[in-house]
Amino acid sequence: ILHELSRVHSHLLWLGLAADAFGFESLFMHCWRLRERVLDIFEATTGGRVILSYVQIGGVVRDIDADTLRWICDKLDSIEGEYKEICATFLKDSSVRSRLDGVGYLSQQQASELCMVGPFARASNVPYDCRVLGHGAYGELSDFTPITSTGGDCLARVEVRCAEVNQSIAIVKELAAKIPNDGIGEKSKLKPAVGAQACNVLEQPRGECYYYALGNGSANLERMRMRTPTTQNLAGMVKALEGCDLADVPNIILTIDPCISCSER
Numbered sequence: 001i002l003h004e005l006s007r008v009h010s011h012l013l014w015l016g017l018a019a020d021a022f023g024f025e026s027l028f029m030h031c032w033r034l035r036e037r038v039l040d041i042f043e044a045t046t047g048g049r050v051i052l053s054y055v056q057i058g059g060v061v062r063d064i065d066a067d068t069l070r071w072i073c074d075k076l077d078s079i080e081g082e083y084k085e086i087c088a089t090f091l092k093d094s095s096v097r098s099r100l101d102g103v104g105y106l107s108q109q110q111a112s113e114l115c116m117v118g119p120f121a122r123a124s125n126v127p128y129d130c131r132v133l134g135h136g137a138y139g140e141l142s143d144f145t146p147i148t149s150t151g152g153d154c155l156a157r158v159e160v161r162c163a164e165v166n167q168s169i170a171i172v173k174e175l176a177a178k179i180p181n182d183g184i185g186e187k188s189k190l191k192p193a194v195g196a197q198a199c200n201v202l203e204q205p206r207g208e209c210y211y212y213a214l215g216n217g218s219a220n221l222e223r224m225r226m227r228t229p230t231t232q233n234l235a236g237m238v239k240a241l242e243g244c245d246l247a248d249v250p251n252i253i254l255t256i257d258p259c260i261s262c263s264e265r
Contacts, residue, residue: 001064001078001175002045002074004168009122010205011037011168013050014257015090018158021250030086034079041072049059054078057190069176075171087162091155100155103250104240107152116236118207119164120256122148130203137175144171152249157255182241190217204229206257228262 016031039049045064046054054061064072071210090096108117110126121128131138138144147163149156192198192215199212209230216222233256240252 001069001172002042002052002135002178003010004171004175005041005072006094007168007205008165009035009042010257011165013207014161014254015086015158018251019090021254022096024089024096027089027096030082034083034086037079038076044068045072064179065146066181068159069179072140073173073176076172080102080166080169083165087247089159089163097155099248099251100158101153102171103248104244104255105155106236106240108150110239111236113150114235114239115232116207117232117259118204118234119157119160120207120233121147123160123255124152125150130201130208133201135200135202140178141171150173154251154255176202191215191217192221193217206230206259207232228259230256230262232265235260 010143012031012035016028016035019025019027019031026242039068042052043049046052046061048054106114106124108125111121116124116126118129125148127146127148131144132146134141147160147167149159150158150243192213194215196215197213199210202211203210209229210227212223212225214223215220237258239251240255241249244252
């Protein structure tokens with residue numbers, strides 16, 4: 001649930017930054033105003049607003065009771081009406097479309113060849129999303145289909161993220177109704193054997209994140225490696241920038257939702 005709420009807050013943050021990039025300051029503020037409600041949920045359930053420190057090996061630090069789950073769903077319901085208006089502005093307002101439509105185009109073939117991930121890839125009709133693998137609670141969903149667009153431009157990337165927020169809200173509501181009342185389990189204390197290794201992928205808001213760990217027999221790993229989605233998408237960003245107008249550079253760069261510090265891990 002908190003993973004999908006993180007996607008909602010991340011996409012709202014990104015939509016606000018995108019609005020700021022093309023000079024729509026009031027739209028920027030409305031996006032971040034709704035994001036604050038999601039951060040309120042984080043604070044009430046984990047004690048943090050962005051850095052949560054909530055997950056541990058084998059489960060979570062504390063359970064979320066039924067009353068809090070209902071409050072979370074009510075909080076999300078309060079967002080949906082206003083969020084619909086924000087999406088309509090992004091996708092239908094003529095001044096917004098003039099800055100995004102046809103800008104930074106990447107075809108499906110280019111996105112596949114450059115191994116792009118996340119909304120950046122799905123906006124070029126590459127239907128890859130780690131959540132289809134059904135890991136964790138995603139295997140409990142009645143249905144999940146990655147959201148894609150054939151547009152391949154900045155407008156399509158906005159369209160995909162707008163739709164993913166609604167999809168994440170629906171996922172949270174479905175999982176909140178299915179979450180078992182069986183406690184949080186025991187904290188695990190693991191010492192991976194020398195040479196023991198494991199890898200996994202997770203669909204972060206920006207796209208697939210790949211994790212690799214190598215043990216050495218102690219509680220401290222020999223090696224821990226993360227390949228972040230920003231690193232994976234830099235080649236696509238460079239391609240999208242080719243031949244663009246200087247005024248469109250900020251919009252195109254923001255379409256991959258870059259985290260530069262992530263690319264240095």
